[in-house]
Amino acid sequence: MIAVEHLSKSFGDNLVLDDLTEEIAEGEKVVIIGPSGSGKSTFLRCLNLLELPTAGTVTFDGEVITDPKVDIDKVRRKMGMVFQHFNLFPNMTIRKNITLASVRTKLMSQAEADDTATALLRRVGLEDKADAYPAQLSGGQKQRIAIVRALAMKPKLMLFDEPTSALDPEMVGEVLEVMKQLAEEGMTMVVVTHEMGFAREVGSRVLFMDGGHILEQNTPAEFFAHPKEQRTIDFLSKVL
Amino acid sequence: MDLAQTYEIWRELMLDQEATWWQELFVRFYQAFLEADRWQQYLEGVGVTLVVTAMALAIGVVLGVLVAVVRTAHDQQRPGRPKNPVLGVLNLICKVYVTVIRGTPMMVQILIMGMVIFASSRNYTAVGALTLGINSGAYVAEIIRGGLMSLDIGQTEAGRSLGLTYIDTMRFIVVPQAFKAILPALGNEFIVLLKDTSLISIIGGQEMVYFAKNIVNRTFDALFPLVGAAVIYLILVMIFTWLQGKLERRLRQSDRR
Numbered sequence: 001m002i003a004v005e006h007l008s009k010s011f012g013d014n015l016v017l018d019d020l021t022e023e024i025a026e027g028e029k030v031v032i033i034g035p036s037g038s039g040k041s042t043f044l045r046c047l048n049l050l051e052l053p054t055a056g057t058v059t060f061d062g063e064v065i066t067d068p069k070v071d072i073d074k075v076r077r078k079m080g081m082v083f084q085h086f087n088l089f090p091n092m093t094i095r096k097n098i099t100l101a102s103v104r105t106k107l108m109s110q111a112e113a114d115d116t117a118t119a120l121l122r123r124v125g126l127e128d129k130a131d132a133y134p135a136q137l138s139g140g141q142k143q144r145i146a147i148v149r150a151l152a153m154k155p156k157l158m159l160f161d162e163p164t165s166a167l168d169p170e171m172v173g174e175v176l177e178v179m180k181q182l183a184e185e186g187m188t189m190v191v192v193t194h195e196m197g198f199a200r201e202v203g204s205r206v207l208f209m210d211g212g213h214i215l216e217q218n219t220p221a222e223f224f225a226h227p228k229e230q231r232t233i234d235f236l237s238k239v240l
Numbered sequence: 241m242d243l244a245q246t247y248e249i250w251r252e253l254m255l256d257q258e259a260t261w262w263q264e265l266f267v268r269f270y271q272a273f274l275e276a277d278r279w280q281q282y283l284e285g286v287g288v289t290l291v292v293t294a295m296a297l298a299i300g301v302v303l304g305v306l307v308a309v310v311r312t313a314h315d316q317q318r319p320g321r322p323k324n325p326v327l328g329v330l331n332l333i334c335k336v337y338v339t340v341i342r343g344t345p346m347m348v349q350i351l352i353m354g355m356v357i358f359a360s361s362r363n364y365t366a367v368g369a370l371t372l373g374i375n376s377g378a379y380v381a382e383i384i385r386g387g388l389m390s391l392d393i394g395q396t397e398a399g400r401s402l403g404l405t406y407i408d409t410m411r412f413i414v415v416p417q418a419f420k421a422i423l424p425a426l427g428n429e430f431i432v433l434l435k436d437t438s439l440i441s442i443i444g445g446q447e448m449v450y451f452a453k454n455i456v457n458r459t460f461d462a463l464f465p466l467v468g469a470a471v472i473y474l475i476l477v478m479i480f481t482w483l484q485g486k487l488e489r490r491l492r493q494s495d496r497r
Binding site: 074075078089092105149 | 318321392394395397398399400401402403404405408412413416417420
């Protein structure tokens, strides 16, 4: 589904991703964990080119999207992204937040998009918020809306950049629940997170990143039970 | 006994130095506003002031938006991809424009435009309006640029991650929010512009101060014409401040909780 080859990214002299090669297959739920500054968010943001790699290629659905000739807007329509800080558009109602992109990119008519929005909102239990503005919602509600907004584009792949890190503890559950549901429906997901429980329960593969490398990867059960690298063991001993 | 007769009698008293202070004030007031229907000249001046402000505002906003868009687009080019050379040249021109306009006094700009560049033009008011517009454009550009830059980058990223184009992201997400953020500064700039129209009288632009000064020359009395002009400016500014407040409250509807 999506693959990177010899992917490197530096900000000035600071090398954040160092020659990564990795492939994510359709239907996988890849969870990326690691200490802060390890490059996991940057890796995720390179997948939809919010960050342009310094070197290497990203291939999505058989197309090399790092090629400057590729219309990245078209590619991004098939990849949803959920941000740590929600990034809902505060100047629009929830309905408009959800329908704007699918209508503007001519994926749907306004009526179809409205129906899709209603159905998606019902799914996350927020159908009564369609005409509210983001400022009227709690953090957990905002993040569920942000997920719905990405899903409205009917993406093939969903990227989650620490979706629960900015939430109050009691709101984490409701967001993870929506993500779990999505995983069960077979969505391909790449999730950067600190929620080890989620990684264990939902992930099909765990990547551990440190210093711009993927240091270790395994199935969740193996990864948490028998970490191999010393760095991984140190990290897990601190967070578990 | 009507005002005109009262004026005639009290003016005689004043010339004989037998008028009381309030009779004298009335005579001066009458000369400044009522004699020969001079109040009509103030009205004409207000009209010109408003037209000049509107023209300068239009020029200023168009120039300001253009400069802000060029400079923002230039600064937001993605690192790692080759820079657009056309944008580089345009950005340089815009930078020089903003630096020169903001670095020289408005009065000097008006004098140069009126007495050097358009020395042969007799349409002083239009030259004045053009100068004010060019001047205002530099300030509006920086206000708009500040507004665009101040918006959380996450908003742009969210829009782009959904597959919206740069233009659509700007149009539906960034600009509406930036506009709300810069409205107070823009309103302030508008008020400054309205008052600065008084400066074009120096090159013969026929706005309110020009007429007030003419009346001073006629009556040899500066008190009421100048205070009158000041009061009219104050009233105009208060009206526009009120309108701006109304607009801001309307744009704030999405902030309600």
